[in-house]
Every structure is written in structure tokens, then in C-alpha cells.
Amino acid sequence: MSQSTSRCGHQQPCTLEDLGWTEEHDAAFSKYTGPYLPGRVACRQKTVWDVLISGGSVTAGISGTLRKLGRFPAVGDFVVLLDQPEAGASTIVDILPQKTRFARGTPGHEGADQVIAANIDTVFIVTAAGRDLNARRIERFLAITHASGARPVIVINKSDLADDPATLADEIASVSPGIPVIPISAVSGEGVDRLDPYLSAGTTIALIGSSGVGKSTLINRLMGSPVQDTSHTRDYDDKGRHTTTVRQLFVLAGGALMIDNPGLREVGIGTASAGIAGTFPDILELAENCRFSDCRHEEEPGCAVRAAVAAGTLSAARLESFQRLVQELAFEQDKAEIGLVRLEKKRWKPIGKLQRDIGKTKGR
Template sequence: MNQSTPRCGEEHPYKLEDLGWTDEHEGAFSKYTGPYVPGRVACRQKTVWDVLIDGRSVTAGISGALRRLGRFPAVGDYVVLLHQPEAGTSTIVDILPQKTRFARGTPGREGAEQVIAANIDTVFIVTAAGHDLNARRIERYLAIAHASGARPVIIINKSDLADDPATLADELASASPGIPVIPISAVSGEGVDRLDPYLPPRTTIALIGSSGVGKSTLINRLMGRSVQETSHTRDYDDKGRHTTTVRQLFILDGGALMIDNPGLREVGIGTASAGIADTFPDILELAEGCRFSDCRHEGEPGCAVQAAVADGTLPAARLESFQRLMRELEFEREKAEIGLVRLEKKRWKPIGKYARDLWKLKGR
């Protein structure tokens, strides 16, 4: 693969240590000798990847062995390159172990997940004042963020358009106990300095959120220059088109690394069961008082969670969101265990009680 013209990995003066490289990565790479160099994936463009190495960026393909195994590098991955500058080629031959792996379920594909970013420390869940502000959607983002092992932070962009930004923050804080909620305006810069504690050097942050919430504008603000195209949202629903079309890693002036992502139209929960406990700690704490240990909080006698809804301690919408995500997780588990029966024209027929229930819930 010709390496002379990187497509999105900018030339840079940084060493691998500045890109988050640690002793653990060095140990994993130590078995390679000869014409091999380590690097970090900055973006993927169809069949090639831009990889940051010491002091520069190269464009590389992947080896046939990785392709046959279905192992494709994600943005943020640390990789091993067979580097042959005399031939003008670089090839990714291995992916080093991932510290964290941020993925979402892919609708319509059996047991499949889409890796959004790898080796991230913090997830900025970006929403915006207006129609996009939705506590239920934030709960879904939180579940997959917690499951990844990264620390979530909620950002309310365009807060200057709200009459009372503090009220918006309180609304989301009730749906995300213990998670920082930070109102900002990426356009004016108001409140952006409150993100500084989450942007130390050599840490990696992934931005996720719907189209039109201002992720690219925030990147431009943090970079101090325009590196991402932006567009206006529609007046009637505050939604925008996908100005970001590829996932890309940027190096901020302060030394933090940030991965921008295209807007997510649908947030599949995938197999993020590990993130449910951290997303709904209030419900799980209440559940300890239920009469039955396997209570589903759907009308069983002695249900402490339903009692909390009845007396107003727990919002009914929050319980409904919890139950919806739990049903979706059960559906994903059934897909993994017994699968779906594939019909003609690439349609799927659910197998099992919970799969059928979820199918009805989704209006399939």
C-alpha cells in the first residue's frame, strides 16, 4: 500500500508515548523483530487505514491473515506494521490487546457488534438543548459506555439556546446518577473550559451522539482551528445531516487524543449487559428489597421497584427504560445461543419467548 499520502492521519511531531503507548503495549510488541513498527490507527477509509507512528503517519492495508480471521482494526487500536519504506508499503499484520472496546449492537445482524473505538479512557456523550435532549437515549449510551470500561461524561451542547441550562443538567442527572453532566456552547466557547479535567495528556476520549448535536463543532473548538466540516440543523426538529463520515483520531494541543464519530441514528445495546448495573444503580439497589430474587418488576407480589414507582420515588419512565433494555439484552443472548431462523429476502424470524416479545415491542 502506497504510504506517501495519508488520507486523514495528519503529519505530527509526536512520539508513540504521546499517543498513549504504555509499557504494556511495549511488552506485547516485544516479540516482533525486524521490519516491524508499532502504530496507532487514526482512521479507516474503505480498505485502507491511516496509522500514526513515531513522528509521522502512513497509509496501510491489512494482511490476508487478519482479513481471513475477520479481524479489522478500529480507530484507536494499537497495531503492528510490516513497514517496508524502500518498497513504499506498510501492512497491518497484528492488533495488540485492547484496554477498552467501545461497541454497539448492529440492528438486523445476528450477534454482530460494531466497534466504534478502541483503547479509550473517557466517552463524551454529546447531546444538545432542544429536541435531541432525551434521557432514555442517554441511558442507552451510558449502558454501552459503561460496558466498554471507559468513563462516561455527558455534555449538553447548545446550552446557550436554553432558558435555564441548569434545569436541563438536573433533568439528565436524574437519569444518570453519579455521572458528570456539563452544559456548554461549542460555538461561543461558554463552559468548554469545564472539560479540561477530562482532557489530560495521553488520554483518549471518544465523542458519540446524534447527528446535529455539535460534535464536529466541539472538535474544532478544542483543536483551536477548523478540522471538521459542520452543518446547520433543521429548524423544525434540530436534526442535522452526517457531516462526519469517518471515525477519526485527533491530537489536541494539550496532548489529549479525541476520536470523533459519525452521528448514530440508532443505538443498539448489543451485548452490553455489564453496563446495565452502572447505568441503573438506583433500580438494582431497590431490587434488593424485592420478595423474589428473580423478580422482573412486572407485577410480581412484593416488588420493591414497583412500590417505588407507585409512591413516586422512582420515575415510571426510568423503570420502563430499564425493562426495555433488559428485554433487548435477553433477545441478544437468545440470538447468540439459539439464533434466528433466516427466511427468504434476508428476513429473520425470532425463536424463543423473549425474542418474540422484543419483536412485538419493536413492531416487527
């Protein structure tokens, strides 16, 4: 196997077990004999992928079969490499089954999800004190995280810049029932040790969040060295530019694996109803007491959800966010079903019916 220097930056040599390889991967790879090697995708650079293998890394393209099928490896995927030393090349010929698949709806009207990363155990939803601390945006990130099967953790960076850091977690507690919320400062290191329980060796964590919230700074803090470029946010709107331009997997000193992502300007929720169920368990629980099983929580009589809003036990903004995301999910599912027929032929599913479908996923 001819090895090459990673185009995505230097990585310490690892074993497959260090990369999260399990007995399940062994079983899936066992059908390959001959000049094949397993590896894990560390990053993608246009038409080639950097793949970590036991003891090093290689740069590889993908087979024509995978390309024809539209199966492109994502960062975090475990793959099968065909070793061709006589040609000085390596080729990805298969993608092993994914434990989790972290995706978002693609911007525009493609009707398909965009895979962000694969085989993720935990997602750090990184926000920041100030203008970026937005409950509605966090709900959207929670929806795509729950849909992936990974565990969400909300990380509030730049907590040292807040007037009252102790109240930061309280500001978003109402939109994240049961979800850990951890205020930190990646610059000073304050509170970063509270992330340690989620950074055990062999586990994979993905960072997502808007540009300028400090994901790259957090990576540098956890790595103990500046492996990612950083930039300052603009004073007038707290926004940052995309200093991270590719998704990349890093191996931390303690053995955890972390995937950094470019800031997401647009967060589509994709087509997975499980994401809504995991994000709004309070509303779905209330909905079980509505008079009608297909209640849209608008003007129907006997609506337990609207009654909770009137009583002040549920915020109107949270209900509005739920309805907006359910409607968006209905549209995304409809696009997927009709195979991108002209949008004039939209066939919106009844929101009440979709809500029943979402409710069935609760507790799975």
C-alpha cells in the same frame, strides 16, 4: 518505512508516548523483531487504514490472515505494521490487546457488536439543548459506554440556546446518577474549560451523540482550528445531517487524543450486561429487596421496584426504559448464542434470570 500524507487530514508528528503507548504495549510488541513497527489507527478509509507512527503516519492495508479471521482494526487500536519499503507498502499484521473496547449492537439481525473505537479512557456523550435532550437516548448511550469500560461524561451542547441553562443538568440528573453533566456552548466557548480535567495528555476521549448536536463544532473548538466540517440543524426538528462521515482520531494541543464519530441514528446496546448494571444502579439496588429473585417488576407480589414507582421515588419511564433495554439485551445475547439461526427460532431468556446475571456485574 515509507510515510504518506494522511487521507484523514493532517496530523502533527507525535511520539508513541504521545499517542498513549504504555509499558503494557511494549510487552505485547516485544515478540516482534525485524521489519515491524508499532502504530495507532487514526481512521479507516474503505479498505485502508491511516496509522500514526512515531514521527509521522502511513496508509496501510491489513494482512490476509486478519481479514480471514474477521479482525479489522478500529480507530484507536494499537497495531503492528510490517514495513515493506521495497514494495512501497505497509501492512497491518496484528492488533495489540485492547484496554477498552467501545462497541454498539449492529442494526438489524447480525447478532454481533460493531466496534466503534478502542482504547478509550473517557466517552463524551454529547447531546444538545432542545429536542435532542432525551433521557431515554442518554440511557442507551450510557449503557454502551459502561459496557466498554470507559468513563462516561455527559456534555450538553448549545446550552446558550436554552431558556434556563442552569436547569439543563437537572433535567437528566435522574438518569445519570454519579455521572458528570457539563453544559457548554461549543460555538461561543462558554463552559468548554470545564472539560479540561478530562483532557490530560495521553488520554483518549471519544465523542458520541446524534447528528447535529455539535460534535464536530466541539472538535474544532478544542483543536483551535476548523479541522471538521459542520452544518446547521433543521429548524423544524433540530436534526442535522452527517457532516462527519468517518471515525477519526485527533491529537489536541494539550496532548489529549480525541475520536470523533459520525452521528448514530440507531443505538443498539450490544451484548454486555455490565452496561445495564452501570446505567441503572438505582433499580438493581431496589430489586435486591423484591420478594422473588427473578422478579420482572410487572405484576409480581412484593416487588420493591414497583413499590418505588407507586411511592414516586422512581419514575415509571425509567423503569420502562430499564425493562426495554433488558429485554433487548436478552434478545441480543440469544442471537449471539444461536449463531443467527432463523429469527422464528428466537429463544428469549427469562428476563428475571438475565436480571440476576446483570446484578452480579454490579460493583465489578
